[in-house]
Amino acid sequence: xxxxxAKKETAGGWRAVVIRVTSVLVALIFSGxxxxxxxxxxxxxxxxxxxxxxxxxxxxxxxxxVAIPLLIVALGLSISFSMRxxxxxxxxxxxxxxxxxxxxxxxxxxxxxxxxxxxxxxLAAMLGGGFYALIPGLFRAYSGTNETLFTLxxxxxxxxxxxxxxxxxxxxxxxxxFPQIKAIPEAAHLPKLFGxxxxxxxxxxxxxxxxxxxxxxxxxxxxxxVGESERTAHYxxxxxxxxxxxxxxxxxxxxxxxxxxxxxxxxHVLSESIGGGNGFSAVIVAWLxxxxxxxxxxxxxxxxxxxxGAMGMELALKIPVSVSDVIKGLILxxxxxxxxxxxxxxxxxxxxxxxxxxxxxxxxxxxxxAEAAEGEDQx
Amino acid sequence: xxxxxxxxxxVASAVRMAxxxxxxxxGESLTERSGNLNLGVEGLMMMGAATGFIAAYHTDNxxxxxxxxxxxxxxxxxxxxxxxxxxxxxxDVTGLALTIFGTGFANTLGKSLANQNTPPAIRAFAxxxxxxxxxxxxxxxxxxxxxxxxxxxxxxxxxxxxxxxFALAVIGWIYLFRTREGLHLRMVGENPAAADASGIRVIAxxxxxxxxxxxxxxxxxxxxxxxxxxxxxxxxxxxRGWIVVALxxxxxxxxxxxxxxxxxxxxxxxxxFRIQHIxxxxxxxxxxxxxxxxxxxxxxxxxxxxxxxxxKAYQGPAALGVPYFREDR
Numbered sequence: 001x002x003x004x005x006a007k008k009e010t011a012g013g014w015r016a017v018v019i020r021v022t023s024v025l026v027a028l029i030f031s032g033x034x035x036x037x038x039x040x041x042x043x044x045x046x047x048x049x050x051x052x053x054x055x056x057x058x059x060x061x062x063x064x065x066v067a068i069p070l071l072i073v074a075l076g077l078s079i080s081f082s083m084r085x086x087x088x089x090x091x092x093x094x095x096x097x098x099x100x101x102x103x104x105x106x107x108x109x110x111x112x113x114x115x116x117x118x119x120x121x122x123l124a125a126m127l128g129g130g131f132y133a134l135i136p137g138l139f140r141a142y143s144g145t146n147e148t149l150f151t152l153x154x155x156x157x158x159x160x161x162x163x164x165x166x167x168x169x170x171x172x173x174x175x176x177x178f179p180q181i182k183a184i185p186e187a188a189h190l191p192k193l194f195g196x197x198x199x200x201x202x203x204x205x206x207x208x209x210x211x212x213x214x215x216x217x218x219x220x221x222x223x224x225x226v227g228e229s230e231r232t233a234h235y236x237x238x239x240x241x242x243x244x245x246x247x248x249x250x251x252x253x254x255x256x257x258x259x260x261x262x263x264x265x266x267x268h269v270l271s272e273s274i275g276g277g278n279g280f281s282a283v284i285v286a287w288l289x290x291x292x293x294x295x296x297x298x299x300x301x302x303x304x305x306x307x308x309g310a311m312g313m314e315l316a317l318k319i320p321v322s323v324s325d326v327i328k329g330l331i332l333x334x335x336x337x338x339x340x341x342x343x344x345x346x347x348x349x350x351x352x353x354x355x356x357x358x359x360x361x362x363x364x365x366x367x368x369x370a371e372a373a374e375g376e377d378q379x
Numbered sequence: 380x381x382x383x384x385x386x387x388x389x390v391a392s393a394v395r396m397a398x399x400x401x402x403x404x405x406g407e408s409l410t411e412r413s414g415n416l417n418l419g420v421e422g423l424m425m426m427g428a429a430t431g432f433i434a435a436y437h438t439d440n441x442x443x444x445x446x447x448x449x450x451x452x453x454x455x456x457x458x459x460x461x462x463x464x465x466x467x468x469x470x471d472v473t474g475l476a477l478t479i480f481g482t483g484f485a486n487t488l489g490k491s492l493a494n495q496n497t498p499p500a501i502r503a504f505a506x507x508x509x510x511x512x513x514x515x516x517x518x519x520x521x522x523x524x525x526x527x528x529x530x531x532x533x534x535x536x537x538x539x540x541x542x543x544x545f546a547l548a549v550i551g552w553i554y555l556f557r558t559r560e561g562l563h564l565r566m567v568g569e570n571p572a573a574a575d576a577s578g579i580r581v582i583a584x585x586x587x588x589x590x591x592x593x594x595x596x597x598x599x600x601x602x603x604x605x606x607x608x609x610x611x612x613x614x615x616x617x618x619r620g621w622i623v624v625a626l627x628x629x630x631x632x633x634x635x636x637x638x639x640x641x642x643x644x645x646x647x648x649x650x651x652f653r654i655q656h657i658x659x660x661x662x663x664x665x666x667x668x669x670x671x672x673x674x675x676x677x678x679x680x681x682x683x684x685x686x687x688x689x690x691k692a693y694q695g696p697a698a699l700g701v702p703y704f705r706e707d708r
Contacts, residue, residue, distance in 0.1 A: 034484070086471060139684060139687075143684065143688050144687050145683055145684050145688075146683060146687065149624060149625045149628075149679070152621050153676045153679050153680045153683075154680070157673050160676070161673075163669060163672075164667075164670070167669065168667075168669065280475075283475060284475075284476070284479070320487045320490040322482075322483045322486035322487045323483065323487050324483070325479055325480070325483020325484075326480060326483040326484050327483075328479055328480075328483070329422075329479040329484075332475075332476035332480075333458065333462060333473070333477075333480065336462055336466070336469065336472060336473055337462055337468060339468065340466040340468065
């Protein structure tokens with residue numbers, strides 16, 4: 001007996017959903033096993049995560065607050081990903097967005113109305129993120145430079161720039177030697193609606209925008225064609241370079257907007273940690289959602305719940321918060337593997353010896369049949 | 380301090396900083412030569428650094444620390460191998476997942492040991508300089524004396540781990556370009572279908588080299604936490620795994636060039652630290668500590684841009700990143 005792997009003719013809709021959900025459960029089981037092997041109680045850990053994220057109104061508000069930048073970054077990245085431009089630089093683009101927004105907030109006079117602050121800072125953040133994504137975009141379009149590594153290195157550069165601003169250039173003299181950048185003015189803070197800063201409205205608007213842009217606009221269509229095959233796009237008369245560069249800049253601009261939402265909605269002070277790992281987590285969110293914008297809302301919420309819940313878990317059980325990264329990694333592994341079970345099936349095949357035996361058996365049978373027929377003839 | 384001693388000391392630190400980059404580059408070169416692009420080097424180095432340090436801390440035995448570090452990173456590499464080779468998952472996303480998983484795994488495991496130091500026997504191993512020359516009789520000689528002193532300070536005052544790493548790079552080159560197995564491996568990376576048809580066991584070759592490559596990356600992590608720093612810190616690998624992925628392109632998948640490439644980037648990592656001690660220079664913005672901290676990353680970007688602009692050079696294994704389907708032939 002041996003196993004053979006064959007492509008499936010059709011990937012069934014419901015079957016695919018069942019396989020994907022199962023894969024998440026498998027990942028949770030494996031994470032539990034790893035936690036147990038490290039000497040932590042996995043069931044208590046999962047309960048603490050659930051309690052910390054959805055167990056109270058406070059927890060729920062925090063979960064949504066964490067989900068806001070994550071969702072916006074994932075949406076931004078999905079435009080890059082739909083062109084197969086592997087933008088791993090979400091972290092850097094978010095930090096750059098926050099840096100530009102902070103600069104604008106420092107330049108505007110104190111008496112500026114809130115709306116002007118918000119619009120000015122949001123536009124600046126989009127400019128910052130867009131410009132920061134444009135650099136690797138141009139190099140990829142005109143020279144074929146690997147964008148994965150380029151965008152990734154830019155993350156570190158942006159973080160170091162923020163450190164430099166915090167410690168030297170923008171160091172707040174009023175902070176009494178404490179190395180901190182001056183906070184954005186109170187008027188620039190985003191107001192709250194239903195207990196959560198209105199970044200959630202921005203996130204929903206962006207969700208609709210990205211969904212419509214990719215599906216129903218000419219530019220979005222061109223973006224997807226470039227992602228399918230640059231050659232096809234070229235023959236169809238699409239200016240591949242322009243679509244690529246424009247798409248990447250838009251992608252970065254949306255990610256930069258997440259920097260603004262986090263800065264004005266939550267942090268109020270720029271620091272190098274403003275990205276908060278969203279750049280990486282968002283890659284997983286976008287990928288798990290198969291670049292489907294509305295599905296990203298759900299997955300971003302689940303990931304935010306894990307992040308938020310893990311903090312509660314660390315406080316309650318002394319299990320390190322980094323466990324949530326282990327779970328995230330395993331969910332992604334298992335989702336990747338589930339694609340295999342969706343598009344292939346394993347066929348159990350008879351090995352050469354079994355085939356030979358079967359062949360002989362068939363031969364004997366036909367011989368017997370022939371003999372029997374002969375007997376009948378004689379009779 | 381006289382200038383030749385200063386340069387010698389600088390070279391010596393560059394050599395030490397090059398070790399994790401060289402191990403990683405060597406490992407990732409082997410992996411990519413088998414046609415698998417593993418973007419999880421950072422995660423593998425983290426796993427090696429954490430598991431190796433835990434063993435070092437509890438046993439005070441360098442051999443055990445290395446062995447456990449190899450097992451830890453080997454486990455991560457095996458996960459990646461099963462997913463990309465057997466389950467044919469997308470290699471880039473899988474590598475990214477490995478980085479997230481490995482970093483989380485290492486930070487969870489190492490949390491309780493954060494800021495702890497290595498015990499005495501390991502410290503002694505790290506500080507030992509087995510090849511150090513006894514130069515007293517010759518220092519007074521006119522030319523030979525200073526030259527030997529320079530060579531000794533720059534290259535002969537390291538521990539065994541450093542020398543073995545450079546030896547491994549040479550062995551790696553011999554394996555790749557001077558043995559039958561190395562030739563087979565390169566064939567698998569260039570054209571797996573042809574390799575399969577000529578009787579090479581493609582899947583086995585991929586598994587073996589992805590796992591060994593991952594273990595080499597993990598050894599780089601062990602070196603960082605156990606040997607070089609001697610203290611466990613959170614996120615101790617600090618992006619070196621990603622620099623490695625770029626370096627592999629720069630050195631064109633060649634272990635001998637990897638020695639030069641990792642020495643260059645090793646030097647870049649410490650140049651800032653040295654410049655700080657030169658008066659007057661650190662007040663110039665370009666040489667300020669914060670600017671210098673960016674150098675390795677900016678340099679990696681420059682290297683990427685230059686490498687991709689030079690189209691004539693070897694562009695890497697032809698089947699890199701493409702899963703192999705025997706059924707699709």
